Amino acid sequence: MATRTAHTGARTRALRACAIVAVAFVARRAVYARKNAANDDGVRDVGDEDDAMVLHEIARVNAIATTITVPALMRRALRTTRQQSAISGADDVTRRLAHAVAGLMSASAIDALARVTLHLIARRMYVDADRGAHEAATLTESDKARALGVVLERFTRDGARELVRIARAVAEKIVKSDGFATLRSWSSADAERFMREARETVRTAMSMPSDVFVDAKNAKLPFERDGRRELKNRAFPSWETLLLPERVDGLNAAMRELVNEIRLVVRSPHFVVAVNAAMDAAWRAHAEVLLQTFFQVTPDSTLSSEQAARVLEVAMDKIARDDDVDHMNALVGAIGACEGVHFFTSVIW
Structure with a gap:
């Protein structure tokens, strides 16, 4: 009876979330439809100028994120993840694969989180300026620096360690599955399939309650075990738990509001979608070239599982090197250019 109630509650929550997203999507489409109709009739929408200014500001913030802030934060996050990836009790293949998965997750999540922070700061200052300086509680330069520090503080201290443990659970689950357990050598297609299954497993685990996400063989993952207060009804911690501290002391009123806004955005389904899109884009951006380099000669070339794991680990290490600025x-x-992240940053405004 309890299990049936839990499943019913999970379905209800999922349906409610889908309904909210659907309503938001329909409303957005309706707004665009009205604008297009007005333009077709030769009527200038009074909001066109404001929309253009907002779009310009979004583009400006994206440029800042792409060229300055996000690369530095991402390198720091990846270095932290690497320091935490010395997993005891894991064989070499699992350790290397877990490192690759953890690197993919941390690069994507930190990128998305930094963009959230930058866009919320810019949006706040844009609204303050529009209200007039006498009413504005504008964030100072030190506030901006503090905000970007806050978004990485939790991850650096505890989140990276938890992320590596999640990555190990994911890697072990996939390697022991029917599709990989019998492999003696990997092709480039196998390596790509592993990372795709890792992304899909993470996507499911981070967005579904633990009573829905259960191993097919009834072997619960480490993060589904009892006695973990912060993970009551989830297969894994939420992104909020991994990325943001429970509280931050010593903030002024404007900063408290900003951190609360960041927390609300990170809790939203949109953030999960954006991180999923970022993971796909991150993998495509650098792994294809490396796979082609290591799996030489023909597409049918194969490597041992140890060599394949090393390829994936190197793919993640490459983006954490200080001297690899272009990459x-x-x-x-x-x-930043992928559709999911681009739409997400626009939604913040």
């Missing part, structure tokens, strides 16, 4: 900028640009 890092290309990665950040690819994430």
Whole structure:
């Protein structure tokens, strides 16, 4: 009876979330339809000028994120993830695969989180300026720096360690599955399939309650076990738990409002969608070239599972190197340009 009630509650929550997203989508389409109809009739929408200014501001903030802030934050996050990836009790293949998955997750999540922070700061200052300086509680330069520090503080201290443990659980689950357990060598297609299944597993685990996401063989993942207060009804921690501290002391009123806004956005289904899109873009941006380099000769060439795991680990290490500026900028640009992240940053406004 309890299980049936839990499943019913999960379905109800899922349906409610879908309904909210559907209503928002329909409303957005209706707004665009009205604008297009007005333009077709030769009537100038009074909001066109404001829309153009907002679009210009979004583009400006995206440029800042792509060229300055996000690469530095991402390198720091990846270095932290690497320091936490010395997993005890794991074989070499699982450790390397877990490192690759953790790197993919941290690069994508930190990119999305930094963009959230930058866009919320810019939006706040844009609205303050529009209200008039006498009413504005404008964020100062030190506030901006503090905000970007806050968004990485939790991850650096605890979140990266938890992320690596999640990545290990994901890697172990996939490697032991029917599709990989019998493999003695991997092709480039196998490596790509592993990372795709890793992304899909993470996507499911981070957005579904634990009573829905259960291993097919009834072997619960480490994060579904009892006795973990912060993970009551989830297969894994939420992105909010991984990325944001429970509270931050010593903030002024404007900063408290900003951190609360960041928290609300990170809790939203839109953030999960944006991180999923970022993971796909991050993998496509750098892994294809490396796979072609390591799996030489023909597409049918194969490597041992140890060599294949090393390829995936190197793919993640490459983007964390301080001297690889061009590659890092290309990665950040690819994430920022992907449709899911682009739509997400626009929604914030």
